[in-house]
Amino acid sequence: MHQLFKYFLNLIPRTLLIRLSYLVRPVVAFFLRGNRYTDPIDGQSFRKFLPYGYEKVRDNVLAPGTLSLERHRLCWLYLKRETTFFSQPHKVLHFAPEQAFYKRFRKLKHLNYTTTDLNSPLADVKADICALPFDDESFDFIICNHVLEHIPNDTKAMQELYRVLTPGGMAILQVPYDAERKTTFEDNTITDPKERARIFGQYDHVRIYGMDYFEKLANAGFKVHAVDYTKTLSEEEIDTYRLAQGELLPVCKKLLVK
Template identity: 40%
Template sequence: MGFLRRVSKKVIPFWMGQKLRGAYQKSLGLYYRGNQYYCPFCGYSFSKMLEDGFDLPVIIEKEIIGSGRRENCTCPRCFSKDRDRLIYLYLENKTQVFFEPNKILHIAPEAWLKEMFRKLPNIDYTCGVKEVEGMGYYYDRMTRELDITNLEMKDNLYDIVICNHVLEHIYDDDIAMSEIYRVLKPGGWAILQVPISPIIEESIEDQDVISKKGREKHFGQFDHVRIYGQDYFKRLQKVGFETQRLHPVKDNWNIANLKKYALNNKEELFIATKPL
């Protein structure tokens, strides 16, 4: 399957790939339609969501939250994941992002979040990812080339930064955290989700592990460079952030019928704020 995907990306033009992908998603949405679960991005309801992730031994051993195989993870219609729906529910129920003027930087943007932000007239939106040319099949021309360890933006520019499951891919994550801190306005905040183990104190990393198989074995994914432990928040605090860990049930987000969104019950939302 991986070989066929690589070949198809080289042969099929981007515009045609988008149409084929769209047709496939529509057919999946019809096949799984029902009333058990609801996706706030595409606005459709389903009998079930799609499974996603891999149960590698290190993920199970370290109990990594945000990794591993999860039932009812991915929306059949728009392919949003449980972690993306968690972000949406936070934005909708605990912020005024949908109504107040905000300047947002979105790093390695998820398509469903990106389209949502672009449609909001109150949002001044910028998105980007490193080596965007090499990932043209996933990102459109409005996605800029950005290096999270060397952002080209001025200091104190953004109200909000969204960086969802990116830092675990970055060797110099301390520099990336500092750059996010730098471009945020005082009082601005960032959503900085990462896969994290609740049972290890110190993050596990080894820059000598460079092969895909080695990274899968040690970090739980072929392109991850560490497993974050509970020191993740100290890392954020070290560059100046104030941190919060929020959960829709434990922190009472007052969302009716929360189960219909098919969230990962173990996952918290990580908010990092730049002090005034």
């Protein structure tokens, strides 16, 4: 079953998967309804979540209602409980907008909300993250999750994210990382999709980040907080929301100029 799931994910282009998921999602959510696990994003509960993964398929992680993964639910809880994202006006830049967030963020009238990506059908602005068409200090909130591992020149991308963030602003910049690896590994000679999936975890990734990821962000100018938000949650919440215990949330700030 897992091998079939991997084959399906790798066979269909991601943009088409996004469109197909809109049609399939309501049907799957109906058949999996229950009360064992809850998605905090929409509040719906299910008897189980779906599997997900390209190289290593994870059981019970993809919420049928919103199609959120562990990282989306962790980010949502942090935004909801620890920031003013849902309560105060913000100019928001959202890269590669996730379905789990897109419509919900768009409906928040207090947000000046802009989405961007090179390929996503949900993007307002088609743009290269390494050459953003925005003025300096344009946004006071940036969400850029699981994007940088796709970008060959991630240093330039980080610098661009820092450039367009306002002083005092916040950026949440999640990536897949290996907590057992001290330094990031990349090799631009690896171009075969199957080999990339084997080494980097997904066919379109160009590196596997180590724990130096947070230092890389700091080198771009950010004040970086590696937040283990699961430490603030109970074991029951972690299980019910299907979170990855110990996952570090990269919360990056641009300090105010004195």
